[in-house]
Amino acid sequence: MDAILLQILNGLDKGGAYALIALGLTLVFGTLGVVNFAHGALFMIGAFCAVTLQKLLTLSTKVKDESITFFDAYKEVPILSAKFPVVGPIIVDLAVPLAILVAIPVMWIIGLVMERGLIRHFYKRAHADQILVTFGLAIIAQEVVRHYFGANPIPQLAPAVVSGSANVGSWFGLGDNVVYPWWRLIYLAFAGIIIASVFAFLQFTTFGMVVRAGMQDREMVGMLGINIQKRFATVFGIATVCAGLAGVMYTPILPPDYHMGMDFLVLSFVVVVVGGMGSLGGAVLAGFLLGILQSFASMNEVKSIIPGIDQIIIYLVAVVVLLVRPRGLMGRKGVMED
């Protein structure tokens, strides 16, 4: 029982990342009809927003080390901590949460520029062309990041307050065996909040209503005199921010490196397909579902029965779903069908 709960939790936080990326992907599919292979790169850029902010905050100066008295010793201290002895260390400690505030405008701008500058010209082109051009863009983003940050993963620390583990087991009355890092729980909650707010935005605002109408029938909405293109740019921005924030928050869990985007992209695509193209609920559901499945498949008990299943489970599920239910779990008729 303990093991099962632990695996579910493990799966949920990975699933949270899948769901956030897949949500953006499917939003872009459903509204703009564009297959965005650069979406994983956006996730990666988000993660590197956190890295950049952390680097900026910990820019160091040399300060005389007072604890060593018999010769002049110097130690590196972040400028912030040196100038503001009280607030400085706290700010440095909170680098990752603060990066969210930075990432939102940065990702928003990247999204708008990308949509207006590139994606807009590919609405009418074949899907193959869209895949190829965004694939090229993803390579570029990846290489630029590698050039400036190097090829090695850069570990990020969660704030000290939440660096420990929560005794999840005792919450459910299962004894003390199930402990789980706080940060992962926070990630899960964060993913839930973002997903909920995107859904709320689409469901309860006029803007969201127009977007949903546009997903149903773009032409008709256009005929009603609504400039749907303009709104789609905003939708693209939202998708970009979602991916970016998923990246920022994921940094303490997985040290970001330049190809993390590609790794997640392939999986997120599979998630979108399993959930159903253009179905928001499907993407979220499939994201969590596949995350949990994957974490169960990586249990030793399962691996001893079917070796290697943890490596392929997601793809296997995707193949089966595509063959049995071509529209995915919650796909609607008429979306992205040929």
Add this chain to the structure above:
Amino acid sequence: MTRPTAMGDWILFICFSVVVLAMPFWLAPFGADYPDLMQKFAIFGIFAIGFNLLFGLTGYLSFGHAVFLGVGSYAAVWSFKLLTMNIVPAMIFGIIVSGVFAFLIGFISLRRSGIYFSILTLAFAQMSYNLAYSVLTPITNGETGLQLTLQDARSLDAMAGIEVTRSLPSTTLFGIKTSGLPGFYICAVVLIIAFFIAMRITRSPFGTMLRAIKSNQTRMSYTGFNTRPYLLWAFVISGMYAGLAGSLMAVTDPLAGAERMQWTASGEVVLMTILGGAGTLIGPFIGAVFIKYFENIFSSFNEQILHRFFDALPDGLENVLVSVTSLFVGEGWHLTLGLMFMIVVIFLPGGIMEGVRRIGKLFSRKPEKVVAKAVEASGAQS
């Protein structure tokens, strides 16, 4: 440009053969006349030509074609290990095994089309890649890659009485060593044969059928054709081409690793085909040569060479230029690749071949109408 004739095809084929076989001569001024690189040209040429048979003719974009490349390599190395160091069985095994793989993957993937097909092939590719790294280690030797050892059985060689020497045996074609220049000529001959077969396929009724599927599959179905067997055959043939290319990689350098199956490798062959011109006969080969050549040039640059290159300029300008260009060369070669990818897709969807045709159109003296007709005809043909 008129309709393709048998005569025109033969001329094209002969020109192609001459150009390929004469590579060691005309590549010398470009500094690309060493065997390793030319082997790569030929091998990736085969890979791209095979990929084009699927993507160029039917429009089905497979994002997992590198699997067959990897499978071909593994099959060839196993043939070296178990049977003989002769390359002919290795190539045959490479083709057969990758053909079987292509049949299985194609059988399932072709049930869907469009973006779904791309993702299915991608999923299969990732599966194979992950498996090759983990569970299948006894077959693939995991991260180390499959290599020859002194203890290998080589049963046919043993029967023929070839002694195992102290050093590792090298691959041979009935006694001729296949490294260096002879290796290139073997690859070149295989490439020419592969090109010939691809040309015959493209011009055959089967090829016409594939192009008809590309232009309108629904209409094909309505006229009573079951399109799936045709697609499956196209997929298998192009998988076999990839397997052949993979086994040639093992022939020129007898080891195989899972990284050949990674999906970036699949992306590379897509780029080669697009860059050269999808659906054209020689386009994919040109794309492959182009990319491998520039990969070689760009990735060999480093800051010192750049400093020497911009030496004549004033210091400040030199440093700025070097820091900008160093982004694109050396390890940053992929950045150039990505940029090229985007530029080609945005501005020149038909690839280099379309560029050539456009330039040709500028210089031709034919009156506009004739040219327009010719373009139409060639559009219908490609």
